[in-house]
Amino acid sequence: MATEPLVTHPQNTSTVRVRSSSRLWAKRLETLIIYIIVTALALAFIFPLYWMVITSVKPNAELFIWPPTLWPRTFEFNHYGDALREVPIIRYLGNSFYLTALNVIGALLSCSLVAYAFARYQAPGSRVLFVVLLATMMLPHHVTMIPLFLVFRQLGWVNTFQPLWVPAFFGNAFLIFLLRQFFKSIPDELFDAARIDGASEFAQYWRIMLPLSKPALATVAIFQFQWTWNDFLYPLIYINSQDKKTIALGLQDFYKSQTTVEWQQLMAASVIMVLPVALLFFFLQRYFIEGITLTGLKG
Amino acid sequence: MRATRFRSLRSRDTLWFYIFASPWIIGFVLFYLGPMIASAYLSLTNYSVLMPTRFVGLYNYEQMLQDESLRLAIWNTAYYTLFAVPLGAAVSLAVAILLNRRDIRGRSLYRSAFYIPSIMPIVALSILWIWLLQPRFGLINSFLGLFGIIGPNWLGDPAWSKLGLVLMSLTGIGFNMVIFLAALQGVPSHLYEAAELDGANGWQRFRNVTVPMISASIFYVLVIGLINSFQIFTQSYVMTDGGPADSTLFYVLYLYRHAFDYFKMGYASALAWLLFVVIIALTYVQFRTSEKWVYYGN
Numbered sequence: 001m002a003t004e005p006l007v008t009h010p011q012n013t014s015t016v017r018v019r020s021s022s023r024l025w026a027k028r029l030e031t032l033i034i035y036i037i038v039t040a041l042a043l044a045f046i047f048p049l050y051w052m053v054i055t056s057v058k059p060n061a062e063l064f065i066w067p068p069t070l071w072p073r074t075f076e077f078n079h080y081g082d083a084l085r086e087v088p089i090i091r092y093l094g095n096s097f098y099l100t101a102l103n104v105i106g107a108l109l110s111c112s113l114v115a116y117a118f119a120r121y122q123a124p125g126s127r128v129l130f131v132v133l134l135a136t137m138m139l140p141h142h143v144t145m146i147p148l149f150l151v152f153r154q155l156g157w158v159n160t161f162q163p164l165w166v167p168a169f170f171g172n173a174f175l176i177f178l179l180r181q182f183f184k185s186i187p188d189e190l191f192d193a194a195r196i197d198g199a200s201e202f203a204q205y206w207r208i209m210l211p212l213s214k215p216a217l218a219t220v221a222i223f224q225f226q227w228t229w230n231d232f233l234y235p236l237i238y239i240n241s242q243d244k245k246t247i248a249l250g251l252q253d254f255y256k257s258q259t260t261v262e263w264q265q266l267m268a269a270s271v272i273m274v275l276p277v278a279l280l281f282f283f284l285q286r287y288f289i290e291g292i293t294l295t296g297l298k299g
Numbered sequence: 300m301r302a303t304r305f306r307s308l309r310s311r312d313t314l315w316f317y318i319f320a321s322p323w324i325i326g327f328v329l330f331y332l333g334p335m336i337a338s339a340y341l342s343l344t345n346y347s348v349l350m351p352t353r354f355v356g357l358y359n360y361e362q363m364l365q366d367e368s369l370r371l372a373i374w375n376t377a378y379y380t381l382f383a384v385p386l387g388a389a390v391s392l393a394v395a396i397l398l399n400r401r402d403i404r405g406r407s408l409y410r411s412a413f414y415i416p417s418i419m420p421i422v423a424l425s426i427l428w429i430w431l432l433q434p435r436f437g438l439i440n441s442f443l444g445l446f447g448i449i450g451p452n453w454l455g456d457p458a459w460s461k462l463g464l465v466l467m468s469l470t471g472i473g474f475n476m477v478i479f480l481a482a483l484q485g486v487p488s489h490l491y492e493a494a495e496l497d498g499a500n501g502w503q504r505f506r507n508v509t510v511p512m513i514s515a516s517i518f519y520v521l522v523i524g525l526i527n528s529f530q531i532f533t534q535s536y537v538m539t540d541g542g543p544a545d546s547t548l549f550y551v552l553y554l555y556r557h558a559f560d561y562f563k564m565g566y567a568s569a570l571a572w573l574l575f576v577v578i579i580a581l582t583y584v585q586f587r588t589s590e591k592w593v594y595y596g597n
Contacts, residue, residue: 039409
């Protein structure tokens with residue numbers, strides 16, 4: 001009974017409790033609705049890729065029926081073998097891997113050097129060059145496409161791999177910017193100490209900066225991998241013989257060469273092309289996400 | 300003495316800056332500045348691989364004024380951009396806002412689902428989407444069929460072909476969504492609490508807190524979106540070859556054909572310069588108008 005005075009307006013407290021519990025339910029309902037919306041949207045985004053895989057193992061009879069079967073009644077894996085026999089996919093894959101490896105190595109070396117310059121040194125003209133760097137990040141590249149083609153043709157590089165990897169050894173503006181942002185966050189004291197110990201400038205770059213920047217370098221490698229692997233326009237311009245085609249070029253040729261479209265084979269070839277990028281994402285996804293936020297586009 | 304040592308330190312810095320930056324500086328001159336100047340010159344010639352080159356002054360640019368197909372290519376590109384860019388920005392922002400809610404768990408799983416399609420090879424996506432947009436047995440029209448809607452013959456109908464590509468462009472929202480998510484996480488929660496105390500409802504909080512606080516990201520997404528969308532090429536090359544009835548003849552496809560199918564490289568260079576100038580002009584306009592609505596913090 002001693003507590004009685006505390007509950008002076010029993011009616012009021014109960015209405016408060018009712019209101020707060022109904023508010024709680026409203027909140028839960030809202031959360032539930034949000035979950036349903038987000039899940040439905042996410043499924044809608046992922047479904048086309050699921051459809052690619054599913055189509056590649058459907059028998060012909062199941063391809064053209066309505067409604068389409070969401071899960072094949074029978075699985076046919078022979079479309080993969082057929083696609084491999086139809087076009088030299090292994091060759092294409094080899095070419096793409098070769099070019100991708102060279103591009104990744106080129107980007108890691110050149111971009112880290114240049115980013116080191118912008119992060120560590122002040123020089124007359126360095127600010128202007130940084131603005132130029134940022135500008136080239138935004139500007140369209142089609143203006144340089146034709147003269148570059150003419151130059152590479154003059155060098156006898158048409159239908160060789162060189163035009164598709166040599167430029168990577170001269171840096172890419174976006175990746176340089178990304179690395180520079182990361183390098184800036186490494187404290188100067190580390191380098192001062194090394195300098196006093198007599199480490200050369202190059203040793204500071206190689207033994208201090210690079211080992212401390214592994215996550216950023218991983219991001220650079222991933223972005224470059226994805227760009228080279230997915231690139232279509234430049235292989236299209238420079239490569240014309242069958243044995244030098246990349247997987248992107250080979251896949252579109254495969255489609256264009258068909259008189260009646262073999263969807264299962266096309267989807268099988270697409271799955272093969274997509275697989276390396278998908279694997280890269282699954283194992284290294286945090287670098288994809290961190291890379292984007294690293295460019296300081298947060299605010 | 301101290302002054303000379305200081306100067307020598309500075310000049311040593313200068314030396315090392317240019318040593319380390321040399322790959323990009325050389326590359327910039329070889330692969331960017333040089334070709335740009337060459338391209339400007341080429342645009343004033345009738346250069347074609349097949350014929351001797353002659354200086355023609357502004358002839359190519361005059362030709363462009365009368366080029367009906369060019370006008371169509373510009374219209375198609377603008378049409379596509381006008382739908383794809385705002386829609387892409389809106390959807391990626393909406394998804395980011397939903398995923399940023401405190402009551403949503405498994406955020407990284409959802410984020411992956413939205414992000415993965417955006418890193419897929421565009422050629423593979425193009426071939427996949429021809430199949431998805433197939434009028435009778437494609438996934439999109441089958442889905443519409445569930446609601447009794449008879450979907451259009453997307454890529455076969457000039458009235459729908461561009462919209463089909465706009466729909467496909469939504470697969471690329473992942474990158475922007477991650478940018479928006481990062482921006483949203485940077486908005487201090489006390490701003491929302493203050494707005495809530497002032498009695499602001501959900502829409503008002505979005506309008507008066509979220510939008511101003513992430514306006515720099517919105518601006519970035521719109522600028523980059525515009526630049527990229529003006530350069531759409533692969534989809535129309537692979538999926539429709541510019542058709543049907545030239546309805547997906549986009550600017551860069553038109554440029555590509557002149558350069559590498561018809562070998563009219565002088566004219567193609569003039570086209571490239573027009574694209575360059577238009578993109579710079581539009582970016583400039585965006586930057587100028589942004590001064591009114593973009594908030595860059597302190």
